[in-house]
Amino acid sequence: MNGDLSQFIQPGRVHRQIYTDPAIFELEMERIFGSAWIYVGHESQVKKPGDYARSFIGRKPVVLVRDADGKIRVIHNQCAHRGSLVVANDKGNTDEFICCYHGWTYHLDGRLKAVPLQHGYPKDFDPNNPKTAMLKVPRVASYGGFVFASEAEDGPSLEDFLGHMTTSLDDMIDRAPDDEIEVAGGVFRHAYDGNWKLYLENLCDAAHPLFVHRSSIDAAQAQSDAVHTDGTGEIAIRQMRQNGAPYSFWESQVGIWTYPNGHSYLGDYHDDAKLVAALKDPVFRDYIAALEKKKGKAETRRILEVRRWNSNVYPNLSFMSQFQQLRVVHPVAVNRTVVHTYNFRLKGAPEQMFRNTIAFANTVNGTGSLVLTDDLEIYNRIRLGLSSAGAEWIEIGRGLASDQPDAHGGRRGANSTSEVYIRNMLDAWAAYMTAPSLPSPASRAGIERHAVA
Amino acid sequence: MAPRGRSARLPAQPTLDLGACEQFLLHEARLLDDGKFDDWLKLFTAEAWYWVPSEPDQADPIETVSLIYDDRRLLETRVRRLASPRMYSQEPRSRTSRIVGNVSLEESGPLPTLPRLRGRNGWGCTVRSKFVMVEYRREQQRLFAGTAIHRLIQTGGRIMIAWKRVNLVNCDAPLDGITIPF
Numbered sequence: 001m002n003g004d005l006s007q008f009i010q011p012g013r014v015h016r017q018i019y020t021d022p023a024i025f026e027l028e029m030e031r032i033f034g035s036a037w038i039y040v041g042h043e044s045q046v047k048k049p050g051d052y053a054r055s056f057i058g059r060k061p062v063v064l065v066r067d068a069d070g071k072i073r074v075i076h077n078q079c080a081h082r083g084s085l086v087v088a089n090d091k092g093n094t095d096e097f098i099c100c101y102h103g104w105t106y107h108l109d110g111r112l113k114a115v116p117l118q119h120g121y122p123k124d125f126d127p128n129n130p131k132t133a134m135l136k137v138p139r140v141a142s143y144g145g146f147v148f149a150s151e152a153e154d155g156p157s158l159e160d161f162l163g164h165m166t167t168s169l170d171d172m173i174d175r176a177p178d179d180e181i182e183v184a185g186g187v188f189r190h191a192y193d194g195n196w197k198l199y200l201e202n203l204c205d206a207a208h209p210l211f212v213h214r215s216s217i218d219a220a221q222a223q224s225d226a227v228h229t230d231g232t233g234e235i236a237i238r239q240m241r242q243n244g245a246p247y248s249f250w251e252s253q254v255g256i257w258t259y260p261n262g263h264s265y266l267g268d269y270h271d272d273a274k275l276v277a278a279l280k281d282p283v284f285r286d287y288i289a290a291l292e293k294k295k296g297k298a299e300t301r302r303i304l305e306v307r308r309w310n311s312n313v314y315p316n317l318s319f320m321s322q323f324q325q326l327r328v329v330h331p332v333a334v335n336r337t338v339v340h341t342y343n344f345r346l347k348g349a350p351e352q353m354f355r356n357t358i359a360f361a362n363t364v365n366g367t368g369s370l371v372l373t374d375d376l377e378i379y380n381r382i383r384l385g386l387s388s389a390g391a392e393w394i395e396i397g398r399g400l401a402s403d404q405p406d407a408h409g410g411r412r413g414a415n416s417t418s419e420v421y422i423r424n425m426l427d428a429w430a431a432y433m434t435a436p437s438l439p440s441p442a443s444r445a446g447i448e449r450h451a452v453a
Numbered sequence: 454m455a456p457r458g459r460s461a462r463l464p465a466q467p468t469l470d471l472g473a474c475e476q477f478l479l480h481e482a483r484l485l486d487d488g489k490f491d492d493w494l495k496l497f498t499a500e501a502w503y504w505v506p507s508e509p510d511q512a513d514p515i516e517t518v519s520l521i522y523d524d525r526r527l528l529e530t531r532v533r534r535l536a537s538p539r540m541y542s543q544e545p546r547s548r549t550s551r552i553v554g555n556v557s558l559e560e561s562g563p564l565p566t567l568p569r570l571r572g573r574n575g576w577g578c579t580v581r582s583k584f585v586m587v588e589y590r591r592e593q594q595r596l597f598a599g600t601a602i603h604r605l606i607q608t609g610g611r612i613m614i615a616w617k618r619v620n621l622v623n624c625d626a627p628l629d630g631i632t633i634p635f
Contacts, residue, residue, distance in 0.1 A: 185516060185518055186511075189627040190629070191628060193629070214537070215540035218534075219531075223530045223533070224529075230524045231524075232522060233524045236527055237527070240530070355515050358517065362519055368631040370527075377541045381541075
């Protein structure tokens, strides 16, 4: 199949099979999620030594943990003995990891610490063998507290992989007066019966809100502002109304930028003057004052002029710096995807800023959101539609002729409704899927050892 | 009928007893199952809120995300959207069937400081109940279960919902979209 995979993507179109074929999904788990830098969590989720949080690389359960020396580790959540899941809680603090089956005990960095009944194992059993462990993911790196892990022993550094997208991550942090952000406010876990690729392919789609979100646009535009509100609904109503901006707005006010490795962002959408936390808003005025106090007027102006909507780091991360949102895509099966969404608190910002972040999360990421539910419906309908071979090819050619080269090795659409970001993701997909080198032998040996454990 | 001890604690507002509350909850469940969302909305007071937390024992809807947290303005928007022919996540429509039970009166009497209901004094009670809801849509059937907590007040001879909190047993599970209120 290796030689055929690039044929699924042609200029302006993609074959339906890459969204429907379980065999291709298995290859994606190996060649994309098994080699790319995968976002696994934020350092603020594991502040103290012994703090841990469960995460995933593709379908593989891993543990993000801060070891006794304060170092961030990512280890496979599997016992070296019988392969059992070791860490069952989503998060917590511990001195060691103990498998509940036979009591094999591990250091926080995954090394084996103790094995009960050790005399019974074969003579060559060596508890100090580094392969007899909760195996380390070969490469772990952070950018500004955002932790990524790669199953490939070799490959581009995290910064090279991120490229120009580091500026979007910088924007997440720059907006904190104290230059520090932390995960807070709980997690949404929303799910749909559809392929994982569809999720990021929708997040820079400026052509869909007016149609897909028509029901919430109409309902919000018809809503009286005279009725009681406790303030939390404000941000939701304004967001839904803004989704109803005419196509002329999307095409003149919003841009789309793409970068190597499948990354992209939608920009200029909400400028801060139009935001819910608008410049005239007393909370936002306090926030600006806090920013200026710490960073000065010029830097504050520069920060607030960075106007990005969703920034997507292919293949599994999307975040939104203006509202401190972050979404992580977890593929489950070719037709099943779970997305975890997180919120960040800006250290040094007025408390109400975080409350707006929560209200905004409920609106765009909430399982019962008036907006997201229609996006989830679309992913399900694409799955239902693509189950038919009636049409073999899907169109992704919008804007193809007018895309322009951009700095930092990127391409941008002539306007925001270009599908350049989908083409860019699928170019990265093809590069991963047809790359001559699979994960290095050491990493594959680790996978195989677990597969037979 | 309310147990004798409960009755003795009730001030002179005979209609807001356990039986009346139970009948009210059954009426509410029927409106929801029948898709009469406009009528359901009329059960809520002008300052009501409706809350489905995302975490067990969630302390508040302000500092932590919620599957649903609607103040009155958002609740009206939610119900208006449910009537939209362009609500694609309800095309085709869900059908639901609910069982409401284990109804108990948690507190009852004059509730002068109703949380988040500034300035409104009234006779009220807090009612706890269990529910099971089956939702069927497009060849898929889902089962929801949980605890509902209603703050009911008596106003103008009617029982109304001042607030409603719904604790789903699987509130922190990966969930497909939720469009029909519990």
